[in-house]
Amino acid sequence: MQMPTARLGMLGLGAAGQAFLPSIARSQAFRLCAVCDLSPDTASGLVYEDVAIFTSPDELFTAPGIDAVYIGTPTDMHHAHVMAALAAGKHVLVEKPMATSVADALDMAEAAEAAGLVLSVGHAHGYDLPIKMMRDIVLSGRLGRVRVVNTMCYTDWVYRPRRPDELKVELGGGVTYRQGGHQFDILNTLANDTAQTVTAATFDLDPGRSTIGAHSAMITFRNGAVGNVFYNGYGRFLSTELTDGIGEWGHEATPPERPPRAPETPEAEAAEIELKRARARGAIPSAAPYQPHFGLTLVTGEKGEMRQTRDGLLVYTTDGAEKIELPTDLTPRDLVLQDFAAAIEGSRPCLRDGRWGAAIVELCAAVVEAGRTGRRMELKHQVFQA
Numbered sequence: 001m002q003m004p005t006a007r008l009g010m011l012g013l014g015a016a017g018q019a020f021l022p023s024i025a026r027s028q029a030f031r032l033c034a035v036c037d038l039s040p041d042t043a044s045g046l047v048y049e050d051v052a053i054f055t056s057p058d059e060l061f062t063a064p065g066i067d068a069v070y071i072g073t074p075t076d077m078h079h080a081h082v083m084a085a086l087a088a089g090k091h092v093l094v095e096k097p098m099a100t101s102v103a104d105a106l107d108m109a110e111a112a113e114a115a116g117l118v119l120s121v122g123h124a125h126g127y128d129l130p131i132k133m134m135r136d137i138v139l140s141g142r143l144g145r146v147r148v149v150n151t152m153c154y155t156d157w158v159y160r161p162r163r164p165d166e167l168k169v170e171l172g173g174g175v176t177y178r179q180g181g182h183q184f185d186i187l188n189t190l191a192n193d194t195a196q197t198v199t200a201a202t203f204d205l206d207p208g209r210s211t212i213g214a215h216s217a218m219i220t221f222r223n224g225a226v227g228n229v230f231y232n233g234y235g236r237f238l239s240t241e242l243t244d245g246i247g248e249w250g251h252e253a254t255p256p257e258r259p260p261r262a263p264e265t266p267e268a269e270a271a272e273i274e275l276k277r278a279r280a281r282g283a284i285p286s287a288a289p290y291q292p293h294f295g296l297t298l299v300t301g302e303k304g305e306m307r308q309t310r311d312g313l314l315v316y317t318t319d320g321a322e323k324i325e326l327p328t329d330l331t332p333r334d335l336v337l338q339d340f341a342a343a344i345e346g347s348r349p350c351l352r353d354g355r356w357g358a359a360i361v362e363l364c365a366a367v368v369e370a371g372r373t374g375r376r377m378e379l380k381h382q383v384f385q386a
């Protein structure tokens, strides 16, 4: 039976928000009724005429007839916006990372639970079909117990046009919160148990564009599995060289628009925000001919290995290498919306709920802290979906 269409409002129509528009338009489960962005110009030309346009979140949250809201504002605003949306009785889909601190993330998760509302965190690259298929193989037992998950990604993240807060770690900026969140989501999807400890190093390699621009972390799991996570956002080498030329969203990657370089002057800030706004239109494509690649993920089990490829997966055992082809008709954001809709309908629990999102924030915070202090961090808020 088809669930009745939920009426959706969107708060924040930047790069992340705009990426959801095609999936919302395709979705049978949601109808977009209203959008809200500080800048009313942002919405112009992006949404149909019958979609209300607001500039204040309160107007959106109190508008009649909205069942659920998507929140794609900057990360340091998520806590306030999610708490207000929940208080107004809305189901919430919030962008990753869900918060800038574990305390805020847990607060949001608890508020959703107390209100009996769905809080979903996404999109995250753990939703990608190759990662989901790897998880199915892990659960099938075909490769025995997972022993190691290696995930690494080299991009030009540091030098893409950014708002200043995106480089400030305390506001959820830098590659650990912004990109590591995807990697930890992949790890927690594949390791098949609860993460326990983190050791890590973080790197700020360009004083002209100071931020955490690279990290290397080792995460141990209760079942003895280990996750090795590497990210480098300095753009000199790109991991698309290791993934048959396929980039994050499943397209043949094109070289970065800007060559890696330090920013010019502080006065360039406004111009950079404008550049970011312009880039947001179409930055994340609505369909792709190949599988998405957040760098490269390889899994070692007791009885074999598997890795993602442009068409799906390769699974290596003593019998040889088996190719598994996967469909490309659903994008990761289509899958996020399916999951959100099913959770609202009550047909299955949300895959990435507030507790899951808080566990990912805890991993981000632990990597940053381990990088700062050199200490091994014990994790306390990890969750595991059997």
Ligand SMILES: NC(=O)c1ccc[n+]([C@@H]2O[C@H](COP(=O)([O-])OP(=O)(O)OC[C@H]3O[C@@H](n4cnc5c(N)ncnc54)[C@H](O)[C@@H]3O)[C@@H](O)[C@H]2O)c1
Residues within 6 Å of the ligand: 011, 012, 013, 014, 015, 016, 017, 036, 037, 038, 039, 042, 055, 056, 057, 072, 073, 074, 075, 077, 095, 096, 097, 122, 123, 124, 163, 178, 276, 280
């Ligand atoms: N899942 C993904 O792959 C992905 C990709 C990019 C960004 N993100 C996440 O999405 C969030 C936003 O990042 P972005 O790159 O889209 O930023 P962005 O700057 O492109 O977009 C943010 C939007 O929010 C609007 N906004 C800010 N404050 C507001 C307020 N008080 N009321 C209404 N609108 C407001 C801004 O005008 C802007 O249009 C971040 O948390 C980021 O981590 C996720």
